[in-house]
Amino acid sequence: MSIQTTAPKSSSSRFSSFRPSPRFVRGVDLAGQWAAPIMIVVVLLVAAIFTPAFYLPTNLKTVGIQIAVLGIVAVGQTLVLLARSIDLSVSAVLALGAVIVVQTEAGNPLWISFIQAFAVAGVIGFANGLLITKRQVPPFVATFGMLVFIQGARLAYTKGQASGTVPDILRLISFEQVGPIPAALIVWLIVNAIVLFFLLRTRYGRWIYAVGGNPSAARYAGIRVDAVVIAVHTVCSLLAMLGGLLLSGYIGYVDLRLGSDYNLNSIASAIVGGTTFTGGRGNLFGTAAGVALLILLLNLVVVLGLPIHWQYAMQGVVLVLAVALQGFRQFLLSR
């Protein structure tokens, strides 16, 4: 970076002598976009050198399923972030879905509990959207409030006990393989393909980017900003529910802490992949790379035989670095 010595005229320079060179700005921008793919390669190389056990087929399958679950949740989170919002209730929705479906011993047919689960998720997402658009609650506060409420409801319902048997179909989807690929991973790819199509090829996708980029401009352009935000939150909750169903199929039971890390991880993977908090910037390829990176790192903690709580620290480090990088990138780009 170079520091300009002549008296600058622009208003932004009046309170800061920090004048980054275009090359520096470009470098940070590229780093923000490509951090995740590059880091994936690095992690894979490190894993190849230090822990060959990482490449065992059983471990790769675990990684695949985990990528699928987090990936599906992160797609929803990316949509929400693109529209300049955030959803902290995904982990609660995820856990709730598992509870609803697992406790089908009451005699309901399976498809009814599926419909129940997705209906509840839809209502939660819709309520999030309403709170944010109609009551103008800051998104993280609204969704965090929702998180506490749903968790309370779930605990009141289950009395905090781990329970239930997972329906066979879910176990099938989570465990079966199509060729060498876990079925869950295919579900993830399908979700990605559908959402990608909507984002890139339809006007609804453009609306989301427009709303995130500049809500007032979007409003003047005739986009129903509130409707977009509500829709995005609803989709996010539905995807979180789908992720929860896959997760419960994979784990096989439901306990208290099920899915509690998915808030942080879904946000972290979207941000690592180049989505910014200020909305309108980012894409699903980046998110997919972010998901893969995060899961690889978390898996590495396990494969290396470190105590499991270092996963928390790992998540935190990834999130802090990613947020710092993206925040700085956004700051440079907006000058």
Next chain:
Amino acid sequence: MAVTVESAREQFQSRPQRWTKYIRNNASILLIYGIILLVIGVAAVSNENFRSPSNLMNILRQSIIVGLIAIGQSVVVLTGGMDMSVAQVARIVGLTIATIFAAKGSDPALIVPLILLGLLIGTLFGSFTGILITQTHANPFIITFGIASILRGVNLAISTTPIRGIPKPYLQIYEAKIGIIPINVIVMALIWILAYLLTTRTRTGRALYAVGGSERVARLSAIRYNRTVVLAYIFSAFCAATAGLFLLARTGVGDPSAAEGMDFQSIVAVALGGISLYGGKGSIVGTLGGGLLLATLSNVFNLLQVNIYYQQLFLGLIVLITVAAYRSPRST
């Protein structure tokens, strides 16, 4: 005192007008204290265990943990930020001190140095968070969320089981009283007064509000943005560290699950107290009420032996209602 337009106008206003103006300006604070009085009144009439003086003192004492953290939190919220790492800071302070006590054979001579160490740890974490936020321009909510996750891992690395070996005299900082008032209540009152004077009577206080109102305007009016924000996070972490010290004295062991959920509860207390979560508006007077209300409710629930899970549900309901009753200070 010079006669300003404001004071001149007030002299011409009739008394009732001034009253309505006062009520309108402080509606949220009056509301929160009204609700507290209502809850206490109903509980006191209906439950005789509740109205015993020792229980009332207990509520006051229970409120200090969430109260202290909330006071720090409200200073951060005023700047338009949010500190999600407070619970983990409180926890790491307690765990560090407990570890050192355990290693040194619970030597009472270490109490004062370790208390200072705990406060220092808090201050360091606060300045780290603040500097990270101001230098990278990152979203404070998420970055503190990430820091909380790192600290959670570190805390579990320190110990996954409660650490014993806290010397008896240390427990006195939670138990001891001056007259009838517990020391910890006095400490909280002092910190609260400090925060009150800071936010209302000093230049830094006005800077806090200005920064929360608009970063750009604050910078253009020559307010030192970075310094103000870092200071807010330091204060918040300092309060959290103090809470961690009291928590350690209350439980008597270094607890790796101490202060669980406090980051969110503190934000609830702040929001209940009427501080705008967008920053720049509200008063620290309400925060104390928010903390007191949470402590009172939890006490009432425990007396009524409400299942802990229904308590969670109820807390969630309160949060949702507070959040839904929220009014944006400015339209987007």
